Amino acid sequence: MRSTAHAFTENAKRAVEDPQLKRAMGHVRKGFIEKRAKARARLPEFEALRDAGREIKDHTLAHLDFYLEHYEKTLTAAGGRLHWCATAEEARAAILEICRQAGARTVTKGKSMIGEEIAINDHLEANGITPVETDLGEYIIQLRREPPSHIIAPAVHLTKDLVEADFRAHHKQLPEGRSLSEPAELVAEARQVLRQRYLEAEVGITGANFLVAETGSSVIVTNEGNGDLTQCLPKVHIVVASIEKLVPTLEDLNVLLRVLARSATGQEMSTYTTLSTGPRRPGDPDGPEAYHVVLLDNGRSAMIGSEFHEALRCIRCGACMNHCPVYHAIGGHAYGWVYPGPIGSVLNPGLIGIEEAHHLPNASTFCGRCESVCPMRIPLPRMMRHWREKEFERHLTPASVRTGLTLWAALARRPRLYQALTRIGSALLGRLGKRGRFESLPLAGGWTRFRDMPAPEGPTFQSLWAEQRGTPGGTSGGKR
């Protein structure tokens, strides 16, 4: 997708003023958080599982070359075919080629963030192939021609009445007077419309939550069962996944599955957990004739060993954004590229460049709630700070900010001068702010546009302390 991350400030301004978005985000703020908290409380070993999961991912990343090669062997032995793709362009080309060879006119798709990352739908459409999203949320945003606003709940920015209006506008073949006010009715209608498409499609594309090196399997977790129909009904199944999805063994997979759904939706397990290992074997009742895995790097291997290495532990549960007050305020679209929320603020600069995505790691209060819920314990605030350091080192920080910082830091390193100046400044402001606060202040518009500025009490602590206790550095308690 085309990035608007550089326009983050404008995106965010529009978002906070959107009353419909505010209503929709209210559900994120409550629902996801309560459900995760309950799931965590029900599982005494949850914290231990987080540690175990982190270790599995750390181990895999440390030996990623080994596991990737092993995965290729087991996958090939199972009859699958691996396509190594260094860039999004290579991945798009590989997928298009497979679709062409299958003579595909319609392609069904399960939810895939890598699919978004490489903008596969646009590419297929441009080449005369119709992609049909089968995940309900993805289907809705495909109708609206919008990107997802959340990595597991792509249409979370929408309210039910908007979806109803979209369905009425797009499903003209259905009776006008039908009732669509209940969520179950919307789901049923989407199912009805999509059923035919599953049967028409020559190729099904899914993502993968995990790839298992031991067996060559791809794993998807879904709640709608759409992924299973997408990968079983067409002749050809294409998995698009990125290199960090790998885990060594089925045992390891088990540990990660136990934290994934709990962190994401508060479920113990997703409704469907489906492992695919190669194409249909003789005697299998169903399954595709061909099974391809398009494995994408797209900048990830450059993160290995860098300050951002640990971000590759991410299992895409969405807990960081579900708990992020900035995400709650602006929704996912404002971030301007595929991955929203705290993980996006760390990943996107690595994938599309810090020049384009420089706002994202800055738009955080470092409140730390994301790290506290991340099942893989990714130190997200620390990594956002690292991006700010890169930005500063490369002189991408605005000149006015740099100058202000340099002046302030020079002052902060000279305590005597600092105290002389603050003494004058706070006394002056204290006198001017007789009401105890200012409704406007020069140079503080960012603050006073929305809030009053409490006035200083008067003299600084340091000046009062020096008066009361005598000498600088004076001791309390008097007698020695």
Next chain:
Amino acid sequence: MTDDRPSVGLFVTCLVDLFRPSVGFAAVELLEQAGCRVEVPRAQTCCGQPAYNSGDRADTKAIAEQVIAAFEPYDYVVAPSGSCGAMIKDHYPALFADDPALGPRAQALGDKTHELISFLTDVRGLEAVAVTWPGGATYHDSCSGLRELGVKAQPRRLLESVAGLELKEMADSEVCCGFGGTFCVKYPEISNSMVEQKADTIEASGADLLLAGDLGCLLNMAGKLKRRGSGVQVRHVAEVLAGKRDLPAIGESRGS
């Protein structure tokens, strides 16, 4: 006569120094009541977070080195702020982790640095204060204190001992107020949306007094509450624990 009280170097914090010295004096009183000898090194300005959080490591290190030198002589370093406390305690050692000379000094300083309220309870064993403060109060958990230093139960335990004070928990007391240092002026619309949400939950708690342990958050929330015309008063928790009832609340003046 020798003084065998432990020495505490008070890290005043730049915001307390500038905006609300009374919080510093309340901290001194509480520390003295807890049997400490308090000193205020003159060679302190700020902990360096504005530079650190702007990606300016060189200036951060220069400021941190100055703080390390100024506070090394004391048995403890105490700050009336979880944010500045965590900066010295956790982030200074990380900043100098690869520095053979400053690394161990930063670690040693970090090890003896504490946020005020948790120092009083966890290190000095304070269980109650002998003050009266009638009314209903709600406590906001400032992010750094909560998540980096584990400050959560300590202020509530001490507040429960205040005669006449009733604690009324707000919903989402652990959610950030939107201050975030320079964040609040770099992204004012987002910050405003966050503090609006916070003000809603504060008002819904039914408390007439909002408390927290970090002045940055308090200035933000007080500024928003005042702009909304709310009657909720806003104070640093140390003011209440030290019984500073004569002091006007944040953003108010005598007689307002």
